[in-house]
Amino acid sequence: MARDLRVVTCSAPVNIAVIKYWGKRDEVLILPVNSSLSVTLNQTQLRAITSVATSKSFTRDRMWLNGQEEDINHPRLQNALREIRKLARQEEGDHFHICSENNFPTAAGLASSAAGYACLVYSLSRLLQVDSELSAIARQGSGSACRSMYGGFVKWEKGDRPDGRDSIAVQVATETHWPEMHALILVVNAGKKIVSSTVGMETTVHTSQLLKYRSEHVVPHRMVQMEKAIKERNFEEFAKITMQDSNQFHAVCLDTDPPIFYLNDISKRIIQLITIYNSFDGNIKAAYTFDAGPNAVLYTLSSQVSQLLALVSHFFPPDHTSESPFVIGLSQTTPVIDKKLAEQFQVEPIPGSLKYIIHTKVGGGPCQLNDPKQCLLNGDGLPNRELHHTSPM
Amino acid sequence: MARDLRVVTCSAPVNIAVIKYWGKRDEVLILPVNSSLSVTLNQTQLRAITSVATSKSFTRDRMWLNGQEEDINHPRLQNALREIRKLARQEEGDHFHICSENNFPTAAGLASSAAGYACLVYSLSRLLQVDSELSAIARQGSGSACRSMYGGFVKWEKGDRPDGRDSIAVQVATETHWPEMHALILVVNAGKKIVSSTVGMETTVHTSQLLKYRSEHVVPHRMVQMEKAIKERNFEEFAKITMQDSNQFHAVCLDTDPPIFYLNDISKRIIQLITIYNSFDGNIKAAYTFDAGPNAVLYTLSSQVSQLLALVSHFFPPDHTSESPFVIGLSQTTPVIDKKLAEQFQVEPIPGSLKYIIHTKVCCCHVNNQPLPSPWMT
Numbered sequence: 001m002a003r004d005l006r007v008v009t010c011s012a013p014v015n016i017a018v019i020k021y022w023g024k025r026d027e028v029l030i031l032p033v034n035s036s037l038s039v040t041l042n043q044t045q046l047r048a049i050t051s052v053a054t055s056k057s058f059t060r061d062r063m064w065l066n067g068q069e070e071d072i073n074h075p076r077l078q079n080a081l082r083e084i085r086k087l088a089r090q091e092e093g094d095h096f097h098i099c100s101e102n103n104f105p106t107a108a109g110l111a112s113s114a115a116g117y118a119c120l121v122y123s124l125s126r127l128l129q130v131d132s133e134l135s136a137i138a139r140q141g142s143g144s145a146c147r148s149m150y151g152g153f154v155k156w157e158k159g160d161r162p163d164g165r166d167s168i169a170v171q172v173a174t175e176t177h178w179p180e181m182h183a184l185i186l187v188v189n190a191g192k193k194i195v196s197s198t199v200g201m202e203t204t205v206h207t208s209q210l211l212k213y214r215s216e217h218v219v220p221h222r223m224v225q226m227e228k229a230i231k232e233r234n235f236e237e238f239a240k241i242t243m244q245d246s247n248q249f250h251a252v253c254l255d256t257d258p259p260i261f262y263l264n265d266i267s268k269r270i271i272q273l274i275t276i277y278n279s280f281d282g283n284i285k286a287a288y289t290f291d292a293g294p295n296a297v298l299y300t301l302s303s304q305v306s307q308l309l310a311l312v313s314h315f316f317p318p319d320h321t322s323e324s325p326f327v328i329g330l331s332q333t334t335p336v337i338d339k340k341l342a343e344q345f346q347v348e349p350i351p352g353s354l355k356y357i358i359h360t361k362v363g364g365g366p367c368q369l370n371d372p373k374q375c376l377l378n379g380d381g382l383p384n385r386e387l388h389h390t391s392p393m
Numbered sequence: 394m395a396r397d398l399r400v401v402t403c404s405a406p407v408n409i410a411v412i413k414y415w416g417k418r419d420e421v422l423i424l425p426v427n428s429s430l431s432v433t434l435n436q437t438q439l440r441a442i443t444s445v446a447t448s449k450s451f452t453r454d455r456m457w458l459n460g461q462e463e464d465i466n467h468p469r470l471q472n473a474l475r476e477i478r479k480l481a482r483q484e485e486g487d488h489f490h491i492c493s494e495n496n497f498p499t500a501a502g503l504a505s506s507a508a509g510y511a512c513l514v515y516s517l518s519r520l521l522q523v524d525s526e527l528s529a530i531a532r533q534g535s536g537s538a539c540r541s542m543y544g545g546f547v548k549w550e551k552g553d554r555p556d557g558r559d560s561i562a563v564q565v566a567t568e569t570h571w572p573e574m575h576a577l578i579l580v581v582n583a584g585k586k587i588v589s590s591t592v593g594m595e596t597t598v599h600t601s602q603l604l605k606y607r608s609e610h611v612v613p614h615r616m617v618q619m620e621k622a623i624k625e626r627n628f629e630e631f632a633k634i635t636m637q638d639s640n641q642f643h644a645v646c647l648d649t650d651p652p653i654f655y656l657n658d659i660s661k662r663i664i665q666l667i668t669i670y671n672s673f674d675g676n677i678k679a680a681y682t683f684d685a686g687p688n689a690v691l692y693t694l695s696s697q698v699s700q701l702l703a704l705v706s707h708f709f710p711p712d713h714t715s716e717s718p719f720v721i722g723l724s725q726t727t728p729v730i731d732k733k734l735a736e737q738f739q740v741e742p743i744p745g746s747l748k749y750i751i752h753t754k755v756c757c758c759h760v761n762n763q764p765l766p767s768p769w770m771t
Contacts, residue, residue: 213610248647257636
């Protein structure tokens with residue numbers, strides 16, 4: 001039992017970009033070639049939980065992720081630890097034990113490093129009682145982690161300084177500004193190993209002429225338009241820019257040498273479904289966006305989410321042999337599709353394309369958890385195995 | 394029997410672009426936003442044949458394509474007929490009967506309108522004895538048809554004039570300049586209906602910010618590099634630019650609103666196969682390129698084509714139920730794959746992805762040991 005053990009447990013969210021980060025101008029400090037903007041998702045459905053402890057009895061820093069001990073010497077991890085220690089002007093010798101878990105599978109490709117690093121940095125800041133700009137530190141763990149330092153709608157300003165001190169996250173609107181903003185995460189059956197974001201974006205920076213034009217001439221204007229759309233709660237504008245930027249991101253991936261393919265035939269069909277859906281009534285009702293992986297995120301307003309969920313479940317139903325829940329989160333069942341609506345699409349359902357669907361909505365930023373039952377570390381500062389979660393809530 | 398019947402029959406080739414045409418600055422005159430460059434393929438494997446006849450007994454223009462009568466009032470057809478008549482200063486009243494056939498299926502998506510319009514224009518020019526710049530007329534039938542007016546390696550200069558008179562095809566190198574240049578056309582099993590080039594490129598022009606940059610800042614430089622690579626017979630350079638341009642073309646299609654997808658999962662696997670293949674020995678041995686459809690064209694030199702064909706046939710073998718020939722053209726059989734080479738790829742074969750493979754090359758066909766110009770008159 002470590003008598004001087006101090007522990008803090010926090011929770012941090014996932015964020016999904018609507019204007020994409022792809023490409024660094026500085027690999028060490030993780031400074032991007034363009035700004036980006038994301039929606040922070042509700043932590044009830046998706047979150048990273050991290051407990052951080054310190055005690056003079058600890059002989060070295062240690063870290064566990066989803067029950068498994070990790071290599072503490074990972075450069076990104078060291079960056080984050082070093083920077084927070086600097087901020088705290090921490091005495092030499094105080095080591096940390098860090099235990100982190102996601103309530104969603106890492107293999108689902110759901111941007112877990114953003115939530116994870118944001119949680120790590122936030123937890124350490126609470127433990128060391130540091131009250132300061134933290135997003136730049138999270139950024140050095142994983143670029144998009146800086147956007148998980150706030151709730152609602154968040155931009156990551158690319159900054160101009162070589163030292164990166166102005167490359168930080170800024171909240172564009174709070175989580176209560178547009179509570180009707182819902183999201184459906186379509187988790188696709190994992191295919192072959194994909195190109196990692198870090199490697200992929202570096203290759204794009206070095207080989208794509210279109211990326212340079214995108215970052216200098218397209219994104220700055222889109223950032224302004226998107227911020228305006230959010231402030232005005234203009235879903236049509238929000239959706240158009242979101243879809244265009246997702247497509248342009250994948251376009252520069254294709255313009256890479258060798259080309260990077262994150263979209264697959266199922267992604268294509270999802271895009272076509274949403275395109276057709278939006279063409280009805282001349283009313284844009286949903287926006288798709290795809291990151292560096294096959295999962296789709298569909299943004300829609302609460303008034304439309306039931307119909308959208310029905311549509312997606314109808315055209316991408318679960319495999320008939322699957323027994324696990326298909327829809328989880330804010331919805332637990334599949335609404336029934338309107339038959340007349342379904343007929344207008346003139347496409348056939350493709351069973352088994354999706355593993356499951358998570359229904360969530362815009363949510364808040366990192367927070368401290370004061371319930372001792374949620375602490376992931378025991379009295380010795382070691383992982384408390386009984387609290388492992390391996391499936392989503 | 395029409396006593397004054399005069400008939401001319403000609404043959405014209407298919408061309409496959411290595412620097413892509415995608416986007417018009419003038420929809421009526423078919424003027425492109427950037428220049429493009431292609432390889433003209435051997436007519437023994439792929440060609441359009443057109444017979445054109447004229448007689449005072451003909452009461453109206455008529456056209457048949459692959460055995461079916463077509464609507465002669467199609468605007469593109471009318472453009473080509475009008476322009477060739479202007480050139481010929483043809484008397485009023487002489488009508489044409491035009492009959493055209495391809496020796497490859499239209500459904501194979503093999504750029505048949507380029508060969509077809511080139512053949513039409515060339516045949517009419519021989520019939521009317523017009524000796525003049527013809528590619529601008531072919532261009533008005535179908536943009537890329539202008540590049541089928543020449544053999545070997547051909548560029549379509551975008552031109553700057555609003556009237557399009559400088560938007561013509563120019564031969565970069567003849568068909569005998571680089572006879573080692575072979576091509577494998579991988580004909581994919583036809584999927585769903587795709588977006589037509591004409592509609593697609595117009596949507597891209599109107600909605601893609603990346604296209605503007607491509608046409609103004611990327612293509613002009615690539616055209617210079619490509620021309621140099623061809624003149625120097627530098628396959629590595631030729632291949633790199635070809636693959637990059639194919640990818641960039643598909644990238645701007647994706648940057649379109651709504652996005653256009655011509656590449657499918659099989660296309661992706663073909664790209665990955667060639668990428669891995671090229672990474673061995675640090676030696677670029679093949680180039681892929683994809684047009685507005687799922688078919689792949691692989692360029693390689695004659696010294697490599699057997700190995701490439703073996704590789705492609707191994708990883709994309711025919712469906713076991715298929716009885717039609719799988720490899721046609723210059724090769725008729727599938728070379729056996731080197732097992733050690735195959736193992737290095739660490740991917741599984743996917744049977745039934747390809748309908749068949751056409752092996753062809755750039756050199757023109759020979760008749761009586763004499764090379765023929767492309768297109769040519771029988």
